[in-house]
Amino acid sequence: MVLHIIGLGLGDEKDVTIKGYEAIKKSSKIYLEAYTSLLGGSTSIEALEKFYEKKIIIADREMVESGCEEMLKESVDSDVSFLVVGDPFGATTHTDLVIRAKELSIPVKVIHNASIMNAIGCCGLQLYSYGQTISMVFFTETNKPDSWYDRVKINRTNGMHTLCLLDIKVKEQSIENMCRGRLIYEPPRFMTVNQCIEQLLEIEEIRAEKVYDQDTFCIGLSRVGQDDQQIVSGTMKELLDVDFGAPLHSFIICGDMHFIEKEYFETFRIKKN
Amino acid sequence: MVLHIIGLGLGDEKDVTIKGYEAIKKSSKIYLEAYTSLLGGSTSIEALEKFYEKKIIIADREMVESGCEEMLKESVDSDVSFLVVGDPFGATTHTDLVIRAKELSIPVKVIHNASIMNAIGCCGLQLYSYGQTISMVFFTETNKPDSWYDRVKINRTNGMHTLCLLDIKVKEQSIENMCRGRLIYEPPRFMTVNQCIEQLLEIEEIRAEKVYDQDTFCIGLSRVGQDDQQIVSGTMKELLDVDFGAPLHSFIICGDMHFIEKEYFETFRIKKN
Incomplete structure (x- = not known):
């Protein structure tokens, strides 16, 4: 299926784009990259979960640096969303993740957003x-x-x-x-x-x-x-x-x-x- | 009321953020800045109008450079949205518009998005x-x-x-x-x-x-x-x-x-x- 890499922008849960929101809604698993930045202001992971009506899995440094095996495996058979505060290619790029997905023939869709x-x-x-x-x-x-x-x-x-x-x-x-x-x-x-x-x-x-x-x-x-x-x-x-x-x-x-x-x-x- | 300056991002009508979309929906007038960039790919103004269910007024160079008098006047009594392809402060900044709005005591809200x-x-x-x-x-x-x-x-x-x-x-x-x-x-x-x-x-x-x-x-x-x-x-x-x-x-x-x-x-x- 598709690995969606989605920028959340800089504000709250409503700063996601409509395209990003739709991708999240149809994904079976949602991961949130949470070690190079943090959610805007008072936005909590719970607020995101409530807004998307979906459970969010925290992807910490260990997980992302160890190659996101689990996430990539999931993406083979179903749509998966990887959420990034700001833009997916802002201050931190996620090129390694894209390269790994490509190697496994998993289609990747990037949904841009504002970054600092x-x-x-x-x-x-x-x-x-x-x-x-x-x-x-x-x-x-x-x-x-x-x-x-x-x-x-x-x-x-x-x-x-x-x-x-x-x-x-x-x-x-x-x-x-x-x-x-x-x-x-x-x-x-x-x-x-x-x-x-x-x-x-x-x-x-x-x-x-x-x-x-x-x-x-x-x-x-x-x-x-x-x-x-x-x-x-x-x-x-x-x-x-x-x-x-x-x-x-x-x-x-x-x-x-x-x-x-x-x-x-x-x-x-x-x-x- | 409020002058919303809203980035549309780089893709189609669904690249607006949910926050941006909501601001557009409650605005009495919608302007689109259409001379320093263009809408993504096959996206037309008609597609935007259909998606927002709102009429869009084209703001061309003459209008923007002559100070957007009309738009600012409208903003005094009702919410107005000024749409910009990409981010409002991307390749072109709209600081002059913000300064004019401030002089007239019109609150300005900027909704960021991806830019090139x-x-x-x-x-x-x-x-x-x-x-x-x-x-x-x-x-x-x-x-x-x-x-x-x-x-x-x-x-x-x-x-x-x-x-x-x-x-x-x-x-x-x-x-x-x-x-x-x-x-x-x-x-x-x-x-x-x-x-x-x-x-x-x-x-x-x-x-x-x-x-x-x-x-x-x-x-x-x-x-x-x-x-x-x-x-x-x-x-x-x-x-x-x-x-x-x-x-x-x-x-x-x-x-x-x-x-x-x-x-x-x-x-x-x-x-x-």
């Missing part, structure tokens, strides 16, 4: 004026990866905007629990705009290549695509203390702004005391 | 490995704009992929008709992958900065997000003669490919004679 990679356009900076997107991971005392600094440098040197995707830690184990083989997971953690700015400034201080500083214009966003989405623009210093509320947060380091971009930027400008 | 800017992920190249997107316009005998060449150079130098958005000419007047003030429009024209490659190679020959050549890896795509979507990978030379069929076409100049990207690239590889 295009919905970020809501802040008014033109999507075609962005350079490479970077991923900002949580620093630890001993590990402060900064390979993204070079990308930001290329972007800034060439006047391009930089979208920063902020770290999500879901189903992570503590080192102690991991060593002892205990499947106990830490509570989910989501990087805030403030933490992202702190880490950016920390690395600028170390690398000191003057790629940006605390007066660089930037935009903080939270819950993009949801009803209570928040967008605040200002300098890094100004945004350091802004409370962006519940996850997910996103961050943009502005490049050169066209005057129309600048005009829109000002509409989100943080109120100065 | 994220659905392009279907070819397997990671979205965060793209540099700036370029727009390729139709060359004429006397006008061959090539400012995009510098952007491609930056992208290629830094190993990044380049998405090329190909020109669409809808409701264009011939110079003769324009001079004579006759509102007669030429048939719509859409740039093919082949024309894009020709123009790319033509400019490389003139600029000769060795940014790419006929052996550079690239990917041609057509009708992304539709049932008959086509993806073919190969060198520029190989793709020069491939028939990608009906519009819209898109094109990617590959940067450095990760081995997973390369593996997926090969699954779309043109069959060699």
Whole structure:
């Protein structure tokens, strides 16, 4: 039959497309990819189940990385839906799954939806004026990866905007629990705009290549695509203390702004005391 | 009331989200932005009207650029939907419309959807490995704009992929008709992958900065997000003669490919004679 890979978009259960909804309704099994992102705001798996009138199986990292054997097996004889928050080929691609399905001659249908990679356009900076997107991971005392600094440098040197995707830690184990083989997971953690700015400034201080500083214009966003989405623009210093509320947060380091971009930027400008 | 700005996605009438559909159903007027893109494949305005059970008003370039006065006026007293193919903040942003609505204290709700800017992920190249997107316009005998060449150079130098958005000419007047003030429009024209490659190679020959050549890896795509979507990978030379069929076409100049990207690239590889 068919393996449907369906984007859920960024909001609640009603952000699925009608095509996606119809595919879910006719599927015998529904899986939800739930480790690289999370459902929008207050949307729960129960809310999805109620809306679809279907049971949802959580596909966690172990399952997806071990090749989704079970899901692919099911897809041979019946329609199966694999749900992905955002777009199936957004920040994470699922090409490995598509390749495996193709090898087993299972037809794959992809149903696209909004992802943070295009919905970020809501802040008014033109999507075609962005350079490479970077991923900002949580620093630890001993590990402060900064390979993204070079990308930001290329972007800034060439006047391009930089979208920063902020770290999500879901189903992570503590080192102690991991060593002892205990499947106990830490509570989910989501990087805030403030933490992202702190880490950016920390690395600028170390690398000191003057790629940006605390007066660089930037935009903080939270819950993009949801009803209570928040967008605040200002300098890094100004945004350091802004409370962006519940996850997910996103961050943009502005490049050169066209005057129309600048005009829109000002509409989100943080109120100065 | 509310001005709903609704992305229709890239496919047919069923690619609208449930949230978008519900907003349309409760709107007193429905406008469709129809000059920067076109409805997917065989989808007609009549098909949309039948599906929504609503009359659709075409918003052409004149109307949108003159500020959508009428539409904004309507929005003061009743819900109005402004439909956009793809995402409202995709390749074209509608920030001017949002600013005008805000000035008139009209609440705006944006309903996101897939746009070519994220659905392009279907070819397997990671979205965060793209540099700036370029727009390729139709060359004429006397006008061959090539400012995009510098952007491609930056992208290629830094190993990044380049998405090329190909020109669409809808409701264009011939110079003769324009001079004579006759509102007669030429048939719509859409740039093919082949024309894009020709123009790319033509400019490389003139600029000769060795940014790419006929052996550079690239990917041609057509009708992304539709049932008959086509993806073919190969060198520029190989793709020069491939028939990608009906519009819209898109094109990617590959940067450095990760081995997973390369593996997926090969699954779309043109069959060699």
